[in-house]
């Protein structure tokens with residue numbers, strides 16, 4: 001039987017690529033170049049499947065120009081880089097990588113929040129630059145994490161994993177806001193309290209953003225929300241750039257209207273707003289919340305499993321483990 005052709009749009013772990021090669025004719029991006037949409041469209045000609053990451057944009061125009069495409073398997077839990085409705089309309093299956101990154105990403109979100117609260121990046125820069133001449137009583141005093149109020153916007157899998165760390169490990173009071181209130185059985189072990197949106201910003205000592213990006217969450221945190229926050233509060237974003245208005249945040253940080261921020265994602269990344277680069281009270285990391293070797297491998301393996309099954313190969317042929325638009329499968 002002729003093997004289907006697939007495109008692996010970014011460099012991945014060699015064993016994952018080898019596994020895909022057992023089932024498909026694979027065009028791989030060994031140079032790990034970021035292709036623009038024209039180049040991506042050109043490379044996808046004749047391909048039945050695509051292994052993508054958050055860096056590739058799959059929209060209606062691309063789909064129209066790639067009529068043989070049947071599956072887009074994203075190596076990410078978020079899929080705001082993909083127009084899912086356009087895919088569904090064309091019978092293209094979309095898959096993502098939930099679960100496998102939950103705990104790793106929660107670890108990082110918590111670490112970033114702690115780094116912001118305890119001014120770790122700012123104080124390290126001070127030490128490295130040779131400015132540390134003496135101890136002083138108020139040098140890099142921050143705000144406590146233990147016993148404080150942890151506010152979570154977006155109480156999905158990762159939000160709940162962060163809440164567990166805060167409630168069970170650090171004695172934090174957990175409040176959250178979500179599209180829908182969680183069942184009491186989920187709230188109870190965390191002592192988590194559902195609050196209205198404004199109350200979340202007002203009551204937060206440490207606010208963590210874990211909402212998926214969509215037009216509804218665009219600039220969910222802007223000047224208005226920042227104005228509600230305590231001057232001692234921190235804000236940590238491990239969700240997506242665009243959930244926060246980065247210019248408004250930089251201004252609030254500069255004017256110390258909130259104490260500090262931890263940011264792993266940015267509007268228009270890998271570009272970072274120059275104002276954010278200029279303020280001291282922010283910890284900046286390059287979208288690495290899921291970046292442990294084990295988790296990235298699990299994500300790549302799951303994306304590969306999805307692609308193999310979506311294109312009718314392997315032991316789970318026709319039953320990819322984590323479809324985003326499973327309705328497409330029933331139509332096949």
Ligand code: 8YV
Pocket residue numbers: 052053054055075076077078079101287289290
């Ligand atoms: C990825 C992420 O590193 O899973 C997600 O949604 O944001 C990260 O884990 C990134 O999207 C690369 O695909």
